[in-house]
Amino acid sequence: MSISLRWLLTILVVAAGIQFSRFLPLLFLKNRRIPPIIDEFGKVIPSAMMGLLVVYALKGVKTDLSLFWPSLIASLTVIFIHLWKREILLSIAVGTIVYMLLLNLF
Amino acid sequence: MTKNFFDKDGFTKTVPIAAGYLFLGFAYGLVMRNEGFPSWVPILMSLLVYSGSLQFAALPFLSQALHPLNFFIFSFLIGARHIFYSLSLIRSLQAMGWHRFPSVFAITDETYSIIVGDKDKHEDEGLFYATITMAGFIYWNVGTIIGIVAGNFLPFKLEGLDFTLTALFLVLFLEQIKTKEGRKNGFLGLSFALISLFFVGEQNMVIATMFLILVTFFITQRGGKKA
Numbered sequence: 001m002s003i004s005l006r007w008l009l010t011i012l013v014v015a016a017g018i019q020f021s022r023f024l025p026l027l028f029l030k031n032r033r034i035p036p037i038i039d040e041f042g043k044v045i046p047s048a049m050m051g052l053l054v055v056y057a058l059k060g061v062k063t064d065l066s067l068f069w070p071s072l073i074a075s076l077t078v079i080f081i082h083l084w085k086r087e088i089l090l091s092i093a094v095g096t097i098v099y100m101l102l103l104n105l106f
Numbered sequence: 107m108t109k110n111f112f113d114k115d116g117f118t119k120t121v122p123i124a125a126g127y128l129f130l131g132f133a134y135g136l137v138m139r140n141e142g143f144p145s146w147v148p149i150l151m152s153l154l155v156y157s158g159s160l161q162f163a164a165l166p167f168l169s170q171a172l173h174p175l176n177f178f179i180f181s182f183l184i185g186a187r188h189i190f191y192s193l194s195l196i197r198s199l200q201a202m203g204w205h206r207f208p209s210v211f212a213i214t215d216e217t218y219s220i221i222v223g224d225k226d227k228h229e230d231e232g233l234f235y236a237t238i239t240m241a242g243f244i245y246w247n248v249g250t251i252i253g254i255v256a257g258n259f260l261p262f263k264l265e266g267l268d269f270t271l272t273a274l275f276l277v278l279f280l281e282q283i284k285t286k287e288g289r290k291n292g293f294l295g296l297s298f299a300l301i302s303l304f305f306v307g308e309q310n311m312v313i314a315t316m317f318l319i320l321v322t323f324f325i326t327q328r329g330g331k332k333a
Contacts, residue, residue, distance in 0.1 A: 017181025
């Protein structure tokens with residue numbers, strides 16, 4: 001298939017995945033009672049997911065070790081700046097700039 | 107039933123997230139153009155997926171062969187927290203008319219917080235919810251378009267710009283671990299993800315991690331019930 005078609009289908013599948021999770025409760029119209037255990041699990045998910053996503057974002061380092069030092073230093077920069085200022089956009093901007101500069105050094 | 111196009115109070119409540127969504131959407135559009143994708147790809151992603159974390163996380167998929175089931179499951183799992191958002195609002199959603207569709211379609215972490223944090227009474231709750239979610243949707247998509255346009259002016263590829271993804275997740279993680287529960291679950295997810303990455307590799311780490319989280323949750327729940 002052409003690359004454009006592949007991209008289009010990929011986007012549609014990804015969209016279907018998340019929209020399904022968004023609409024899932026609405027689709028189960030009959031179930032008016034939410035079992036408390038589901039509610040409890042819902043409290044666990046956001047934090048656990050973020051932990052997963054951090055590892056997911058950094059997984060490239062496992063296969064390309066030249067990214068190790070830039071990733072580590074830039075990540076520590078993000079953490080430090082964020083714990084200091086708690087400004088989401090600032091932390092992301094500074095960390096990204098540090099990373100991009102370090103890529104040229106290593 | 108009001109004839110208003112949007113709820114003024116709802117719109118006002120989204121102003122704090124406008125800048126963040128515009129900038130992050132901008133970053134997304136810019137990164138995508140930087141990676142060499144034609145404009146329609148990020149435009150469509152932002153319109154149909156509308157989730158910063160998933161849009162960034164699914165970026166590699168665009169360079170791989172199409173694996174519909176894997177991509178669907180991955181997206182569903184990354185988006186799993188949205189199940190609980192809609193779930194917790196289910197009574198309001200079921201009470202409203204067609205407004206439930208934009209309210210659910212465009213629900214995000216931040217718009218959900220705004221909705222549940224709202225203490226005021228609204229004559230038309232559906233309009234209120236839909237205004238909030240669609241305002242976020244507009245900020246994000248406008249940001250994406252501006253980012254794409256900016257990306258058109260890049261003289262060469264900026265290496266490492268996609269670190270914005272990693273930085274975003276790190277920042278969101280730090281926000282999650284502010285609470286004791288968040289710390290516990292956050293590091294649990296992180297540890298399981300690391301274990302999964304080294305045992306089952308990159309392709310399967312997400313589903314393996316989710317499985318471990320699920321199993322751990324049910325084991326600890328049963329332990330709690332016996333006590």
